[in-house]
Amino acid sequence: MQTPPTNDGGTNDSGTNGTRANGSELVRFDKVTKRFGGTTVLDRLDFSVSTGKHVTLIGPSGSGKTTILRLLMTLVRPDEGTIRVDGDYLTHEERGGQLVKAGDRHVREVRKKIGMVFQHFNLFPNMKVLRNVTEAPVHVLGLDKDEAEQRGRELIELVGLTEQLDKYPSQLSGGQQQRVAIARALAMRPQVLLLDEVTSALDPELVAGVLDVLRDIATTTDITMLVVTHEMNFARDISDAVLMFDQGRIVESGSPDKMFSDPEHDRTREFLSTVL
């Protein structure tokens, strides 16, 4: 097995290397290990993403891609290693010069910089579309209701669902639900948006609408994106960098052009031949 290249995820420019900490490093994993039972899903993983970059994680299922997103969202906690977001430790905090497990309040503060869209949307079925989008801004960011609704309407317009404001999620198609979920995540104004196989659960004819919205967001905003997807054309379009994972390690990384047209490693070539 090849040694994984270090920390160049998200750096488009091959001249600069992400290992040298700089101010624009938004997400950084240091020697992160995650095990589930006896299986090591991530093995001392190092990587970083620079501010504003769009990084796509590819690889066979079980290679640890989704786990990276779930670690960032604190849905699972690392067994070893540290994760930093915008310079702050995510699940650790420094106390008296020591790095200790962080308390809930600290985690909550750092986590606010991150938003996530899930494969199965996970909209709140008991709330109408608009309230799905305004719930967290009101109760987490402390916006007043009118302001949150104003912003909510703008976001729902952005994802093209103004007509559906007053419907319940169950009255929408899968594609529409996922677009609401995107608006809901953006309403928190995260610095990083995590997209976890957001089109995998959709009927084929609904995929394009969701990807169009995401392309739009990728090109018109400066939000940083971490994307796990099997839509390789989409990945090629929006990514600044592509990381190929296998067995919890980064096998290879580079620009989408290089990765999709001329990958260096057999493992990458083999994987791409199965999905392209």
Add this chain to the structure above:
Amino acid sequence: MNLDWNWDVVGDFMPVFWEGVAITLRALFLGSLTAFALGLVWALALRSPYAWVRWPVTAFTEFVRNTPLLVQLFFLYYVLPEWGPSMSALTTGIVGLGLHYSTYTAEVYRAGIDGVPVGQWEAATALSLPRGRTWLAVILPQAIRRVLPALGNYVIAMLKDSPMIAVIGALDMFGEARNFSNETFTTEAYTIVGLAFLVIAYPASLLIRFLERRLVLTS
């Protein structure tokens, strides 16, 4: 003893019968509210991360669920006042019914909460919703909606247990019938009360069946 049906007896019974109906419905309504509220408290406490919260609640609910309501009513009415404040017979009856059934509704809530998909918790985490808000706005509305029919079934079960409060002197419709029959050496009152239970319980169970179908269809 007179085995013929006598409408005059029925007429004589009616004034106290209505008083009894009022007490039965009051005990049922307040007892249900108590059971719904306390059951939710138990269900949440049983999910506490702290063993010192879970343990006493487990012990208490198991104890209450596995001892007869009748014994509990006697205990609350005759034994408890020796240490604490004494309550009227009706209040004791309501507390007894509510407490007893809260240990069943706790299980119902537990099942409802467990039935909320894990993705809902994850979405709440991803949005950093505070714990209280997650429960109040996301989890409980979904959990309770799904278990409404089950809660309704316990209200009917409670209705059928409610005559037990007569043994501590709370005159529900059965208690009134017993007193009336003993004083007049008649039996019509028991028949009336039996029918009255049916008249309340049957439409209620139809309503629950309707609710069940509706909730299943729309969720």
